Amino acid sequence: xxxxxxxxxxxxxxxxxxxxxxxxxxxxxxxxxxxxxxxxxxxxxxxxxxxxxxxxxxxxxxxxxxxxxxxxxxxxxxxxxxxxxxxxxxxxxxxxxxxxxxxxxxxxxxxxxxxxxxxxxxxxxxxxxxxxxxxxxxxxxxxxxxxxxxxxxxxxxxxxxxxxxxxxxxxxxxxxxxxxxxxxxxxxxxxxxxxxxxxxxxxxxxxxxxxxxxxxxxxxxxxxxxxxxxxxxxxxxxxxxxxxxxxxxxxxxxxxxxxxxxxxxxxxxxxxxxxxxxxxxxxxxxxxxxxxxxxxxxxxxxxxxxxxxxxxxxxxxx
Numbered sequence: 001x002x003x004x005x006x007x008x009x010x011x012x013x014x015x016x017x018x019x020x021x022x023x024x025x026x027x028x029x030x031x032x033x034x035x036x037x038x039x040x041x042x043x044x045x046x047x048x049x050x051x052x053x054x055x056x057x058x059x060x061x062x063x064x065x066x067x068x069x070x071x072x073x074x075x076x077x078x079x080x081x082x083x084x085x086x087x088x089x090x091x092x093x094x095x096x097x098x099x100x101x102x103x104x105x106x107x108x109x110x111x112x113x114x115x116x117x118x119x120x121x122x123x124x125x126x127x128x129x130x131x132x133x134x135x136x137x138x139x140x141x142x143x144x145x146x147x148x149x150x151x152x153x154x155x156x157x158x159x160x161x162x163x164x165x166x167x168x169x170x171x172x173x174x175x176x177x178x179x180x181x182x183x184x185x186x187x188x189x190x191x192x193x194x195x196x197x198x199x200x201x202x203x204x205x206x207x208x209x210x211x212x213x214x215x216x217x218x219x220x221x222x223x224x225x226x227x228x229x230x231x232x233x234x235x236x237x238x239x240x241x242x243x244x245x246x247x248x249x250x251x252x253x254x255x256x257x258x259x260x261x262x263x264x265x266x267x268x269x270x271x272x273x274x275x276x277x278x279x280x281x282x283x284x285x286x287x288x289x290x291x292x293x294x295x296x297x298x299x300x301x302x303x304x305x306x307x308x309x310x311x312x313x314x315x316x317x318x
Contacts, residue, residue, distance in 0.1 A: 005301035008058035029077035030070040034062040043069040046114030049229030051076025082224035084232040089239040113137035133256035139273040142238030165203040182231040197227030210292035257283035258317040262291035
C-alpha cells in the first residue's frame, strides 16, 4: 500500500453495519458511515471480489454524505468467501436495489472504481431513475479486448510478471490462459484452487500502482475473492453483451458524471475511459498525468475527493 494521501478525510467508523441474506447461498456485509440525513452515496468496490477497505470511507465529507458500502457476493466479509455460483452482474444489481430499499433511499450518488465502475454503469443503465450522478475511476467496460489486455497485453510492460503468471500452466494450455486459470480456481479442490488464486491475485496486485510499492502481507481473503470472481466474471464477459455499457449509456447521459483515469493505468488502460467519454460528452474526464490504477495514488485520490466536494457544493461536475 502507498502512503495514505493527505487529501482524504480522517478515518471514520461505521455508524451501522450488518449482514443481509440475499438468497439461500449468499449473505452480504454492509456498512453505513457519515450523516444519516446527508446525501446518499453508494460505494462499489473493485475486483470483482476485492472487497471493502476502511480507506474507502474517507473519500467523502462525513458531515455532508450518508455513505453506504457493501462487500459484493463472495467478497470481503460476505459469505461464502469466493463463492462464484449464483454470482452475476444482474444478481449484484438486484442486491443493490435490495440495499437501497432497506435503507429507504430514493436516489443516490454512485461511486465506483475499476470493476466498481463496470457495476456502477450497469446499475445506472438498469435503474437510471435511482441515480443522482456518478463518480467513476479506472474505467473497465468488460469487453473482450479489455479482458485480453488484462491477461496478455500487459506483457509489453511487465514481461517478468507475465512469465511468472503463465509458469504454473502447462504449455499446451497457455493459448487460453483464462480457461486454464478458471478451470483451476472454480474447482472444489483447495490444493488446486489456492495456488491458482494466489498467482492470479499477485499478477494483478503487483501492477496496480505507477511506482513500485512495498509488497503487502498476503491476504487469503483478497486472493480467493479476486482470483475466483475475476476469472469467473471475465470468463462470462461480465454477464454483459459486447460493449453493452457504451451502447446503453444514453440511458444515463442526462445525469452528471466525472471520470477519473490514471494516464499510466495498465490494469484498465485509458482507452476505455476515453471511449466512455466519447459516448457520454456531458461527462467530465479527469486524466491524472502521474498515476496508474490505484485509488490511493495521490493524484487519483485528490481528483476523487475533489469530485465529492464539488458534488457537495453544486450537485454537478464542472
